[in-house]
Amino acid sequence: MATVMHTDAPAEAAAHHHPEHHHPEHHYLNHEKTIWSWLSTVDHKRIGIMYAISVAIFFLIAGVLALLVRMELLGPGETIMGPDAYNQVFTLHAVMMVFLFIIPAVPGFLGNFALPIQIGAKDVAFPRLNLASWYIFMAGAALAVIAIGVGQVDTGWTFYTPYSSDGSNSVFFVTLAVFVAGFASIFTGINFIVTIHKMRAPGMTWNRLPLFVWALYATSIVQVLATPVIGITMVLLFLEKFLGIGIFDPALGGDPILFQHFFWFYSHPAVYIMILPAFGIISELVTVFSRQNIQGYTFIALSSVAIAFLGFLVWGHHMFVSGQSAVSSIIFSLITYLIGIPTGIKVLNWVSTMYKGSVWLQTPMLYALSFLFLFTIGGLTGVMVGVLAVDVHLHDTYFIVAHFHYVMMGGTVIALLGGFHYWWPKITGKMYNETLGKIAAILIFIGFNITFFTQFVLGSRGMPRRYYDYLPEFTALHQISTVGSWILALGLFMVLFYMIHSMFRGKKAPANPWGAATLEWTHCTSPPDPHNFHHTPIVTHGPYDYHALEHLYEGDGVGDGATVEAAPGQKH
Amino acid sequence: MASTTTTAAPAVEHGHGDGHAHHPRFQHHFVSMEQQFDSAKLGMWLFLITEILLFSGMFVAYTVYRVWHPEVFEVASEALNPFLGGLNTVVLLASSLTVALSIHFVQKDQIQKMNWMLLLTVLCAAIFMVVKYFEYTAKFEHGLYAGEAFHPHAGYEQFNIPYARQFFSIYFVMTGIHGVHVLIGMGMFTWLYTRGLRGHFSSEWYTPVELSGLYWHIVDLIWIFLFPLMYLI
């Protein structure tokens, strides 16, 4: 942890300079207003918002598809659609959630918005490349939509050969979409790594980087190293389909298991592309809303990098019953456990950060706490399915479905929602309705558990995944799960509506409503200036030195705005 | 790492106001030209490793099938012409030299020489592609295609063995994707050449030349491995 220099007088003077005195109403949202100014912007904050809108739309579509899936499973046999339609719906749900929502969501939206400000930079290193990645991402999305239009993509998001290479030709559009969207991911990763290496403000040493930045750094490494492999995999799959190159297709002497190695070499690290940024958000939330220095800064920071590295060595745990060699299964299983260790370190550090803190149960903190609850379940069941003999029973059942939803949705999406509420005042300059926020957070938590906990039981009792129909004995659990999905959807729609309301009618947000100590709160207006800072900040403190907040920020260091209404203020 | 940021002049007003000359290419979210150049170069290196990993997929396919069927691969590789492969290696190495020299010259502000070197690079790349064309057509004439179309004609029955298809598929896919990279490189260097003629580069600013050079060397590196793996062993 950074050494704190309380008495750094010149730095204090620079820091005390309150930005709002300059142009009260001039910020990045209103300094240019045309549509074209948005479509051609190179401002990382605006690009972040463009990502936010696009991923929100894909989340909405994929979420509706999920509701349709759950609806179909309300009873055995045909409920609302036939088997082919069902297979296409779950495939599109997965493809959109994975490639168009969860991978770009946190880096593209919150990362783009917050990362440069958190390290005191005016922008990312390559602003035009940043805009290009958004366009490439949208091109990939358009191709995915064409695939939906052409129809009949029913391979699941895993595209296992030979089913995918024998099946309908529109698989081609989806693989192309994945290929193209992959480039967007690579470019974002390159941009962030270079930004973190080269663009830090004076005094922003590596051990003063906010943990969100560390997490994005680790994520970017994975994006850069893993994504090209899904690119070549999709190219080879395409060539397999149209030329019959015989690498993956058993009918031509190829090996279908080899395809699974290729696919998971990307897709397992991709799981960490999805979850690592969420870890970063939680690190921010837990410490800010406990007003306590984070426990084990170095361990959390380095465990992100460790997870990024180990994440490449465990892909084979998706293949324990695929027919790969036992040597391979054993090695992959062993390393899978090792990856549980850095993950465990994070969870325990987050919990102990609250110790002797001042825990403030605002909406973002509620999401952080529900993340700890859900992600711990997701992580522990992850260890369970990493146990070789147990996985044989659980593999490809609803247990797996529940496990990865606990990690991906209970982890990443919940963290994303937490981060979304946390940075909302900074992004829009408006406060959201705290009461509605809390109600929605609780609804989402309850709905999520009802939906997915039942699926653990379904799975361990033998219900296979990707089933359109099921045996009558599973009916009750499926129905509970479907009802849960409605509660979950209700909570999510609530968020959508009160956030839209807040955008137009929300109370004006102060610069630092939460009393946070990172640069976007202490040195920026809400919303920020088009160039982020009026003066490049000189960093003299660690990101979580709340005891020194009064040196960094005007007032007594408790933050402003929302805190005032929380309690009749009596100092100490 | 990142020395430029931490040693930079503090308190930079919007974009300008640092002590550095305002080169027209200077982007004001950077502190200095060095920071800008270093960032671009690190970005390019990161892109290059994505290229390496892109090719790694095919190297994995090659390794797996070679380990499974070493005899088949040895027989099948005899269909390739090591002379043409060697020639192409030399051509590509020469183009790497000319690229390195073009950077050498622009750093010394010898723009005319840089232009010549860029032109030579394009020329070498073109020779490479022409040789590649003849190699490909020679294979196609005898039915040695990638994939399902693979049906060796009379006189080439020795290649009509199980898993020879995999060798030729990997050969065509790898050299094909490599060839696409060469074509992209040709385009890039033609573009650089025209910019060079218009005097866009100087020792102060030649980032595109440097980055394209790095790209070109990676294309060369891939070939350095492809050549022995495909043609020789």
Add this chain to the structure above:
Amino acid sequence: MAHDAHAHADGDHGHHIIPMPVLLKTFGGLIFLTILTVLTATQLDLGAFNVPLALAIACGKATLVIMFFMGLKYDNRVNTLTLVLGILFVLIFISFTLFDTAFRGDIGNVDTIPQEDRTRMEETLQQRDPGRAGLATSPADSLALEQNPLEETPAPAEEPAPETTEPEAAH
């Protein structure tokens, strides 16, 4: 993580100009190694060492290109780290895939060879010696048979297998 307070390896602008003789010598070295690899591969037969030798020469050439043409020797350390990381993950990809493909069927729950090969192998065995069908256990056996077609080896019993199984042993 390396500490950031380290200056550039070489002074101003970090733009090291690589001297002309270095570039030319590098090129000479590359051409020499190219000729060497062609000669060793075509004129020498080192058996199992052919592949490692060719790969070693290729690595040598790659190092020359990286160090001098790409100037990594004079460059920022983080770029070297980037490249090393990239290569490391390629090696991981290859070796971890080989953990499967090279040991496929090691506990017997998966057949070591595809059905096509098995059928082919059994047919060949059946043809040459009906009594021996089912005795061949490894892919090498069938390949050995394929490379010594029935017509060429009139006495199947004294079929010389070693030279054909040798490359197999190399891996």
Add this chain to the structure above:
Amino acid sequence: MGDKGTFWLPEGASTLAGEVDALFYFVYWISVVIFVAVIAAMVYFMIRYRRRTPHDRPPVVHESKVLEVTWIVVPTILVLIVFTWGFKVFLKLGVAPPDAYEIQVVGQKWSWQFNYPNGVRSSELHVPVDRPVRLQMSSVDVLHSFYIPAFRVKQDVLPNRYTSIWFEATRADTFQVYCTEYCGTQHSGMLTKVIAHEQSAFETWLQESGIPDDASPAQRGALLYTQLGCQACHSLDGTRLTGPSFQGLYGSTHGLADGSSVEVDDNYLRESILEPSAKIVEGYANVMPASYGGLTEDELTALIAFIEEQQP
């Protein structure tokens, strides 16, 4: 299967099910303990240290290296125990005893076919109790996965490569079989049963299931209809499944996908069985596997005779 199992697992019915379950519950209870501890700490801190005023200035807590090291070392030891255990049971699941009774399994979209050493074919798996059974499996089209929850066994079934699983049933009962590797439209319908018989009952079943020599072609066709798994896609009562129903099929006229039509006679049926993609009936997908090419002349005649009989 009934509900005799525990809350989490269906009742086990193989010699190894107990070992897998023990391991499952070991990991499960460790997880529960860790989970409860973490959440209890979280809730306690949340209440004990809740913010009382906006001006709370909690004392700085410095990180504890001892704590960090503890929660690196303890979990590492735990997972290594679990790994070793899981690895041992995994090997047991993978290595069949040499004396196992071997049955060939063929998976195809979307049915299973079981071939016994004496030539009997069946679309349901009949096995003896208290005797190791090894299934040698392969697929004729795409990947499938053979899963018997009660036996805790699962293995992908690959085209062009044999995979196998083994188990030893411990009681005579009927158990569910699933396909767990996604394989298309009727993936969720690719179900069958394992019927575990006492040894003597199994022998009897094996004797009686062969096709009797004196059966008429149509009777033999009826047996083949179930043994080959035709019923998965072709109903006998006019219900529309993946393929056309056999009811009233013979002698009718089919509209084909290419616009022409054809009368269903012996030759058409023959071609459709041996080369399913030659003529596609309008409104149906080209999904029938070409794996019936291996049927003998006799078997074809029997099947066609059986189809001819299916008049409403």
